[in-house]
Amino acid sequence: MSSSSMERFAPIVLVAGLLFFLFGTFWQAVAPWLSLRHLPYKSIDEIAQTVPPTFRMMADDYPDEFKKYFGEPDTAAFARALRIGRGVYVAEACWHCHTQQVRPVSNEELRFGPVSYPSEYANALQLPPLLGTRRVGPDLIREAGVHSSDWHMAHFKNPPAVTPGSVMPSYGWFFDKDGSPGERALAVTAYIQWLGSWIPNHAYELPTRPAAQPEKQ
Amino acid sequence: MTTSSRDGVCRPLVWAHTLASLAYIVIVLFAGMLYSLQFLSLFPFPNVEFLSPGRLRMLHTNGAVYGFIINGFAAGLYWAIPRFTGQRVWNEKYVGWFMFGALQAAVLATAVGLLAGYAQGIEWAETPIFVDPFIVVWLIVALFQFGIPIYRYGKSGPMYVAAWYMVAGCVWVPMVYVMGNYIPQFFVPGIAGAAITGTWIHDAVGLFVTPIGWGLMYYFVPILLRKPVWGHSMSLLGFWGLAFFYPLQGVHHFLWSPIPMYAQYAAVISTVVLELAVVTVIVNFVLTLRGQFGQLANDLPLRWIYTGILNYAITCFQCAIQVLLTSQKIIHFTDWVVGHAHLIMFGTFGFWIFGILSYLSPKVKGLEPRSTRAGEWAYWLITIGTILMWFDLLIAGVVQGVSWMSLAPWMESVRVSVPFWAIRTATGTMIIAGMIMYLVHIAESRRAPSAGRAGSA
Numbered sequence: 001m002s003s004s005s006m007e008r009f010a011p012i013v014l015v016a017g018l019l020f021f022l023f024g025t026f027w028q029a030v031a032p033w034l035s036l037r038h039l040p041y042k043s044i045d046e047i048a049q050t051v052p053p054t055f056r057m058m059a060d061d062y063p064d065e066f067k068k069y070f071g072e073p074d075t076a077a078f079a080r081a082l083r084i085g086r087g088v089y090v091a092e093a094c095w096h097c098h099t100q101q102v103r104p105v106s107n108e109e110l111r112f113g114p115v116s117y118p119s120e121y122a123n124a125l126q127l128p129p130l131l132g133t134r135r136v137g138p139d140l141i142r143e144a145g146v147h148s149s150d151w152h153m154a155h156f157k158n159p160p161a162v163t164p165g166s167v168m169p170s171y172g173w174f175f176d177k178d179g180s181p182g183e184r185a186l187a188v189t190a191y192i193q194w195l196g197s198w199i200p201n202h203a204y205e206l207p208t209r210p211a212a213q214p215e216k217q
Numbered sequence: 218m219t220t221s222s223r224d225g226v227c228r229p230l231v232w233a234h235t236l237a238s239l240a241y242i243v244i245v246l247f248a249g250m251l252y253s254l255q256f257l258s259l260f261p262f263p264n265v266e267f268l269s270p271g272r273l274r275m276l277h278t279n280g281a282v283y284g285f286i287i288n289g290f291a292a293g294l295y296w297a298i299p300r301f302t303g304q305r306v307w308n309e310k311y312v313g314w315f316m317f318g319a320l321q322a323a324v325l326a327t328a329v330g331l332l333a334g335y336a337q338g339i340e341w342a343e344t345p346i347f348v349d350p351f352i353v354v355w356l357i358v359a360l361f362q363f364g365i366p367i368y369r370y371g372k373s374g375p376m377y378v379a380a381w382y383m384v385a386g387c388v389w390v391p392m393v394y395v396m397g398n399y400i401p402q403f404f405v406p407g408i409a410g411a412a413i414t415g416t417w418i419h420d421a422v423g424l425f426v427t428p429i430g431w432g433l434m435y436y437f438v439p440i441l442l443r444k445p446v447w448g449h450s451m452s453l454l455g456f457w458g459l460a461f462f463y464p465l466q467g468v469h470h471f472l473w474s475p476i477p478m479y480a481q482y483a484a485v486i487s488t489v490v491l492e493l494a495v496v497t498v499i500v501n502f503v504l505t506l507r508g509q510f511g512q513l514a515n516d517l518p519l520r521w522i523y524t525g526i527l528n529y530a531i532t533c534f535q536c537a538i539q540v541l542l543t544s545q546k547i548i549h550f551t552d553w554v555v556g557h558a559h560l561i562m563f564g565t566f567g568f569w570i571f572g573i574l575s576y577l578s579p580k581v582k583g584l585e586p587r588s589t590r591a592g593e594w595a596y597w598l599i600t601i602g603t604i605l606m607w608f609d610l611l612i613a614g615v616v617q618g619v620s621w622m623s624l625a626p627w628m629e630s631v632r633v634s635v636p637f638w639a640i641r642t643a644t645g646t647m648i649i650a651g652m653i654m655y656l657v658h659i660a661e662s663r664r665a666p667s668a669g670r671a672g673s674a
Contacts, residue, residue, distance in 0.1 A: 004374075009376060016385045025464060028415070028480055029396070029409075029416045031479070032408065032480050039407070090337070090338035093271030093343075111624060116475050121406065122408075124406065126406045126407040127403070127405075129414060130338055133418075133471075138627050169260065169263065169270045170263055172264035
């Protein structure tokens with residue numbers, strides 16, 4: 001191209017505007033998509049087929065509230081809790097201060113648990129993806145069972161009371177007027193307790209209370 | 218209302234976008250200030266759902282882009298395009314005012330939607346899903362509104378540099394916005410979706426704000442200096458370098474993630490190489506100023522613009538260092554990135570808008586821009602505040618990154634950050650004070666100078 005054709009309307013719109021954009025977008029967005037397209041994709045209902053013990057424990061810990069908002073701790077209730085909980089997580093911008101990604105550097109594996117891998121994100125709860133770009137609080141992708149659901153409830157109500165010095169805001173509106181957990185508190189806790197629950201032998205598998213493991217599987 | 222004069226500029230539209238831009242930046246600054254108070258455990262409205270700090274953060278960022286920057290740029294484009302192309306925009310009376318109203322409606326709907334809890338989970342695209350289609354339509358209409366005069370002007374031969382950037386920016390934005398707001402939201406989940414999200418985050422800055430901003434600079438700088446830009450081939454290198462390398466960088470927002478490494482390497486390399494193109498642009502503008510450095514002392518719009526260019530150079534140089542995979546081990550996820558974002562979005566594009574608006578505000582009334590005492594206060598308060606905030610967050614980022622790597626208890630990284638966050642709030646206070654002075658300056662500069670004070674520096 002002569003230098004004067006690089007200053008004309010059509011080459012600028014077609015080459016810079018379209019061609020370069022498509023090339024860059026292919027390399028940065030389309031190619032990763034093609035590379036990862038074979039990963040098995042799970043819908044929320046498919047995810048909810050495995051109800052983690054933490055969800056059943058919540059039904060034991062808060063029987064009245066759980067019954068009121070979610071009924072029995074079955075797969076349908078768990079799917080509903082995941083949907084609502086993830087909605088809360090996005091609406092309150094939790095993901096602006098908590099990442100969902102363990103990197104293979106900076107001792108993150110020692111702090112949080114196994115390094116993130118692509119297939120664990122191939123599901124409807126990562127649409128859009130919530131990897132995050134800022135960490136004020138710790139990463140949450142291995143959070144399942146690290147704390148009890150009780151801990152989460154108290155923490156949502158008043159974080160510094162549980163973790164002195166915490167700068168996380170209080171989320172009083174997750175709770176009912178009498179201070180008992182509302183729909184949002186139960187749902188977002190169920191969602192957070194799900195994060196990483198697919199990792200074998202991770203924290204949530206270890207301490208289980210006998211009463212929290214009901215019969216049928 | 219189409220009170221265009223012979224130069225084809227619709228002055229009421231320029232002034233309306235100016236006012237909207239200034240109104241939003243005030244709201245945006247207060248939202249940021251409130252958010253920063255949460256980090257000092259001083260948030261004044263705890264447990265108020267609709268003023269939750271998380272929601273205010275999204276108001277801060279989205280208001281800055283869609284409210285402050287788009288309106289500020291629109292004011293500049295409505296002034297610059299008719300004047301250097303000799304062509305009126307597509308239509309002022311209907312399209313222009315429709316676009317103005319639609320943009321404000323979209324921004325207000327976004328603000329209300331975010332505070333009411335209808336955010337979308339994509340960074341810089343938290344605009345509620347029901348607002349997105351309207352923004353897409355708006356961007357396509359804007360493509361025609363500003364593209365048609367450039368097309369008419371460019372039909373007959375080579376175009377001026379400003380037109381390259383403006384028309385390319387107008388072509389890129391609708392594609393970028395649709396890609397970022399729809400594909401990871403509805404079609405591509407997980408890691409591939411994250412790659413697309415990163416591409417969107419980066420393109421929103423690189424293929425929208427940056428080209429429109431540089432397009433405006435290539436118009437306003439020669440006008441303020443009353444001479445042409447120094448080197449033509451430098452301009453060519455800068456534009457084509459940006460156009461080629463910028464779209465290749467999106468994944469650098471997710472380095473060390475499970476995204477395939479070929480995408481991560483391409484992002485890192487193209488980010489470093491882009492600095493060569495950036496250097497040509499910076500050198501070009503500095504050499505244009507050569508011999509007229511003294512004008513910076515009295516010409517406030519010019520000083521805002523060149524401070525913005527200096528900040529752009531700092532940010533881009535910083536970018537070439539921080540994008541390396543080694544640096545990313547420490548600074549990723551920390552306040553370093555927050556400082557970087559403030560210096561580019563506010564310290565560069567915000568400063569350019571302040572320069573353009575302080576030039577246009579008297580101009581649309583037929584007055585010449587002049588320096589005022591309030592204008593000087595505004596410049597120094599905002600400049601010092603922004604640079605200090607940037608530097609403070611940079612150091613905070615390194616401290617946080619090292620603290621995490623050391624495996625000290627998590628709360629240790631929060632405790633060591635608090636002093637840095639306190640400084641951030643203090644610098645934010647300086648910026649807000651400067652912003653109030655800026656508004657005073659705008660109001661004063663639109664009054665006819667009284668005989669005694671005419672020409673006061």
